[in-house]
Amino acid sequence: MDVNSALIESILREQDEAEADKYVKKMASTAPVQNGDAYAWQTVSYHKRNRRPSRPIPPDSFADLPTADVFRSIELHSEDRRRRIREAQNGDDGSDAEVAGAAENGEPKKVKLKKPKMTVAEGASKIDSAHLGAFLAEITEVYQSQQDIQLLRLADYFGRAFSSVCAPQFPWFKIFKESTVSKMVEIPLSHISENVYKTSVDWIGQRSTEALGSFVLWSLDCILADLSNHQGGTKGSKKVVQQPSRCQVAIFAVLAMVVRRKPDVLISLFPVMRESSKYQGQDKLPLTVWLITQASQGDLVAGLYTWVHLLLPLLCSKSGCNPQSRDLILQSVERILSSPKARPILLNGAVRKGERIVPPSALDLLMRVSFPSPSARDKATERFEAVYPTLKEISLAGSPGSKTMRQVAQKILNYSVKAVKKGIPGLSKEASSIFIWCLTHCPKCYKQWDMLYLDNLDASVIVLKKLSDEWKEHSVKHTSLDLLRETIKSFREKNEKALANGDVLVHHSLLKDADKYCKLILGQSSQGHGCMKSMVLVSVALAMGAAIMSQNIQPQDLKKLAAMFNFPLTINGGISQN
Structure with a gap:
């Protein structure tokens, strides 16, 4: 038996005993007493049941009877008992219980005074920056070692400022659902003065990342609880208490200032937000977009980093992405x-604290959504094509020849091979261009390609064809063609062995095509090499002729000149003609 049941039972028992005792005493005082002995024997007679009723007594005559007071007393006790039972069941509530009790006792109802309605702008205008600064200094001193409590006190301070804001004045769920990102990002900080904002963010900047992270999670939980109330909850889920609208305004305001001032706090919460299902889902997407736009307001690099890691994966998720969600992400x-x-x-x-803001895996996703198959193109495809070049440039940015860029090139090459194999014309063209970029930025990529060649013959044929067709454009980007020629020669040897074995009939046509493009590339590279060698020979011949004409050249000078251009000398000191 719970506490309320026990309390109700005790009240009922107490009232029953009191009424019984009072009734017995009342009846004993009105009964006739013989010989002064209240306990003497008395004669009791019963009226016959079939006796005819006497004439009705006028109603006014009941007023003089002593029993009328008895029943009135019982009624009053019953009313009091019912009131006490209601209070025990509902708790010690304030105005509602008093109004109900007054109505039952015949007293006039007490009308509760309604607070005047206030907009978010009116509530924000009442916040004084000097008073806020004094408040922050006070709580910093009182709660020196409890920064999490300090942040909650700041939220409570803003909550009191917005205490008269009713829910229709701040329909955040409706605004997020119907507004553009440009309008969404200003909620609700557009109403807060610059001085109040600066005072707040300066103080927030001195809090630890751990305390701010805890506050961000607490704020998100409060907002998601309110979101659940808007959606009506799910069957079997635990009912949550809806936060007043003033609390929601304060939570959004302080949360926005925290994320703008320290966007790294949001980045540190990525593992939690990815692992917990309560932060995921299409219904939470507007809130996630709002958070990312707040982070980008404070730091563009951090904002793009959060977009790449939280929103971009949703575009290729198994659950899919509806047009509204895709529009928000874009x-x-x-x-x-x-x-x-x-x-x-x-x-x-482009590199943030040792991490690329657009890593190779993200570039792969961007290629797939920007260059889909012709049948999968929609209105959003053109928008992705518009932002793709800048994001690709950020992904490939770095110091040429550095160790980091060589590692990036090797990772991107693996993704490029898979994308080329998809057989989608636009995607294959873009992926093959990135594949060639990897070759020019990392010599190890040639060896990597040699290892992947036969297992990805269809992709290799596309890359070889592109190199052959666009040789003039790509050849100048290679610092040396020696690695390329060695790799192509290795491909030809593998082609000959595979064709000789005869057990790859499926790849027979691909091997023929690959061998054809290999011959073309070797020929083009040899022509370029031959032209370069001819130019060197002409330059040397001119230099030698000028030296002979001057008759001042010495044999040792001739040897040095020949060694500089790697030309052998004859026994007589002349240049051998090979």
Whole structure:
């Protein structure tokens, strides 16, 4: 038996005993007493049941009877008992219980005074930056070692400022669902003054990442609880208490300031947000987009980093992505890339704390959504094609020849081979171009290609064809053609062995095509090499002729000149003609 049941039972028992005792005493005082002995024997007589009823007594005569007071007392006790039972069941509530009790006792109802409605802008205008600064200094001193409590007190401070804001004045769920990203990002900080904002973010910047991370998760949980109430919850889920609208305004305001001031806090929460299902789903996407836009307001590099790691994977997820969600994801990245000086800022910050903001895996996803099959193209495809070149440039940015770039090139080459094999014309063309870029930026990629050649013969044929068709364009990008020629010769040897075995009939046509393009590339590279050698010979001949004409050249000088250009000398000191 719970506490409420025990309390109700005790009240009922107490009232029953009190009423019984009072009734017995009342009846004993009105009964006739013989010889002064209240306990003497008395004669009791019963009326016959079939006796005719006497004339009805007028109603007014009941007023003089003593029993009327008895029943009135019982009624009053019953009313009091019912009131006490209701209070025990509902708890010690304030105004509602008083109004109900007054109505039962015949008293006039007490009308509760309604607080005047207030907009978010009106509530924000009442916040004084000097008063806020004094408050922050006070809580910093009182809760020195409890920064999590300090942040909760800051949220409570804003909550009191927005105490009169009702839910219709801040329909955040409706705004997020119907507004563009540009409008969404200003909620609700557009109403807060610059001085109040600066005072708050300066103080927030001094809090630890751990405390801020805990506050961000607490804020998200409160917002998601309110979101569950908007959606009506799910069957069998635990009912959550809806937060007042003033709390929601305060939570959004402080959360936005935290993410803008320290976007690294949001990045540190990636593992939690990925592993927990409560932060995932299409219904949470507007909130995630809002968070990322807040982060990009404070730091474009951090904003793009969060977009790549939280939103881009949704485009290729197994659950799919509806047009509304795809539009939100595109709006967020378009806003980041359209910011003033976004391109130089993002290129300079392409590597953030040792991590690339657009890693090779992200470039692979971007290629797939920007170059789908012709039947899969839609309105969003053109928007992806518009942002793809900048994102690709950021992904490939770095110091040429550095160890980091060589590692990036090797990873990208693996993704490029898989993309080329898809057989989608636009995707194969783009992936093969990136494949050739990898060859020019990392010599080890030639060896990597040699190992992948036969297992990815169809992709290799496409790359070889592109090299042959666009030789003039690609040949100047190679610092040396020696590695390319050695790799092509290795391909020809593998082609001959595979064709000689006769057990690869399926790949017979591919091997023939590959061998054809290998011959073309070797011929083109040899022509270029021969032209270069001829130019060197002509230059040397001219130099030698000028030296002989001057008759001042010495044999040792002739040897040095020949050694410089790697030309052998005859016994007599002349240049041998090979």
